[in-house]
Amino acid sequence: xxxxxxAMVLSAVMTAGVLxxxxxxxxxxxxxxTKGTDSKEATYTVGISQFAEHGSLDNCREGFLEGLxxxxxxxxxxLDVILDNAQADTGTAATIADNFVSKNVDLICAIATxxxxxxxxxxxxxxxxxxxxxxxxxxxxxxxTEDGTPVGNITGTSDALPVEEQLKMIRATLPDAKKxxxxxTTSETNSESTIATYKELAGDYGFEIVDTGINTIADVEMxxxxxxxxxxxxxxxxDNTVVSALQTVLAAANDAKIPVFGSEVEQVKNGCLxxxxxxxxxxxxxxxxxAAKVLKGEAKASELNYELIxxxxxxxxTEVADNLGITLDESYVSGAAxxxxxxxxx
Numbered sequence: 001x002x003x004x005x006x007a008m009v010l011s012a013v014m015t016a017g018v019l020x021x022x023x024x025x026x027x028x029x030x031x032x033x034t035k036g037t038d039s040k041e042a043t044y045t046v047g048i049s050q051f052a053e054h055g056s057l058d059n060c061r062e063g064f065l066e067g068l069x070x071x072x073x074x075x076x077x078x079l080d081v082i083l084d085n086a087q088a089d090t091g092t093a094a095t096i097a098d099n100f101v102s103k104n105v106d107l108i109c110a111i112a113t114x115x116x117x118x119x120x121x122x123x124x125x126x127x128x129x130x131x132x133x134x135x136x137x138x139x140x141x142x143x144x145t146e147d148g149t150p151v152g153n154i155t156g157t158s159d160a161l162p163v164e165e166q167l168k169m170i171r172a173t174l175p176d177a178k179k180x181x182x183x184x185t186t187s188e189t190n191s192e193s194t195i196a197t198y199k200e201l202a203g204d205y206g207f208e209i210v211d212t213g214i215n216t217i218a219d220v221e222m223x224x225x226x227x228x229x230x231x232x233x234x235x236x237x238x239d240n241t242v243v244s245a246l247q248t249v250l251a252a253a254n255d256a257k258i259p260v261f262g263s264e265v266e267q268v269k270n271g272c273l274x275x276x277x278x279x280x281x282x283x284x285x286x287x288x289x290x291a292a293k294v295l296k297g298e299a300k301a302s303e304l305n306y307e308l309i310x311x312x313x314x315x316x317x318t319e320v321a322d323n324l325g326i327t328l329d330e331s332y333v334s335g336a337a338x339x340x341x342x343x344x345x346x
Contacts (some may be wrong), residue, residue: 001336003205011029019099044073044295046091047100049113049119052240054087056159059280060133062110067288073295080155083221088217088241090114090187097122107131107295109287110156112255113141113190113242120154129294129301131289132156136190136238138306148305155304157287159238161263162312163197165276166235167205169314170261172329173274174233179208181231183223183249186213194237220245224252235261235274247345268315271343274328276312279337283309313337 039346043141048064050057061083065075073079086093097119108123108130110116116132118131120143123130133156143154151277170180181196193210202209210231212223220242222258226235227278234253242249250271255258262272264280286307293299313334317340321328333339 029149040112043078043080045103045105046107046109046291046295047082047096047103048084048109049093049096049111049115050085051081051093051110051115051154052244053085053244054240054243055270056238056243056264056280057240057267058112058283062107063281063284063286064109064133064288064291065110065284066281067285067290068266069288070285071292071296073292079328086115086242088244090118093118094122101126101128104128107291109133109291112136113188116156117141117145117189118155120152123286125154127153130154130156131287131291131294131301132160132306133284134238135306136160136197140193141189145307148306150302150306153207153300155301155306156290157278158218158306158308159264159283159284160267160308161194161197161238162278163194163275165203165312166261167198167201169274169276169332170233170235171205171207172332173261173326174259178206178230179210181227181233181234182209182211182237183220183227183242183276184211184213184237186215186241188239188241191237191239192336198235214241217241217245220248221252224249226257228258230250231258233259233261236263236267238263243267243313246272253324259320259326262308262315265313265315265338267304268317269340269344271320272317272334272343273320273324273326274314274316276310276314278309316340317343317344 055241075081078156078195084096093115101122110119110132113132113135117132135158168170183198199209212227214223259273262268268275294301314336315338316328
């Protein structure tokens with residue numbers, strides 16, 4: 001009798017086990033079917049490494065995210081963004097890039113030359129693509145070859161300054177000026193190559209370039225105070241360290257009653273007299289469009305030559321002009337992309 005009861009119990013346990021097993025298999029199959037046929041839209045993780053905090057680079061970042069959104073990749077929907085800022089320190093930029101690699105992000109957006117160079121070095125030997133923006137001279141930074149071909153799994157957009165257009169504008173604004181001052185950071189490759197272009201073209205417009213190199217942001221005040229005693233005006237580059245200390249440069253120039261010409265719209269908005277520059281939001285959007293192609297698998301970064309915006313625009317500030325007693329050339333004002341009648345200090 002006991003044997004019969006035991007057999008019945010064992011039979012019931014085995015039957016329950018089989019039924020339970022069937023239930024688990026069915027659930028697993030259902031999950032597998034969901035992943036295979038009804039999966040959610042792909043989610044991407046992008047690390048944004050911004051070298052410094054100032055208007056033009058902030059605009060690049062804003063435009064980059066807009067460009068991705070227009071391509072169907074939107075933060076909070078199918079995009080996770082990890083943002084970090086190097087605060088104009090190259091060592092920090094390298095650490096940020098290494099961190100993004102350790103997190104195995106799908107793509108790194110590097111804003112400004114030092115951030116791009118760091119990201120490229122950190123991603124070597126990985127499959128993580130790098131899309132840069134605000135790199136003035138990708139060739140000099142060894143991120144591209146002379147024909148624009150990427151040196152690896154990296155590409156992006158260049159903010160190469162329209163140097164000749166800037167010189168023409170300065171001459172039209174200051175008919176009697178002879179010397180143009182330029183402050184630059186000696187470790188920024190993009191600044192050195194742009195100064196070389198200025199020196200090459202300056203003589204055609206009757207100018208001499210007087211340049212002063214700095215190492216850190218702490219050097220800007222003393223260098224600016226010295227430079228303004230030697231020149232008729234200053235023209236800014238897209239040098240990240242100098243632009244981060246723009247108000248220091250402007251203070252020295254205002255004391256000397258000489259104008260500072262910007263390299264883009266934000267600098268004019270913040271107190272420079274005028275600029276023949278580019279729109280950094282548009283540059284960022286262009287970069288976001290390139291990144292979307294890479295994320296979606298439509299192209300590899302290594303297959304895309306870097307791009308640039310070729311048409312500069314005039315921006316002017318009438319309050320600065322009034323303060324300095326300077327009349328902006330009407331031919332530029334009439335065709336301006338934007339004019340400001342006040343100074344907006346960040």
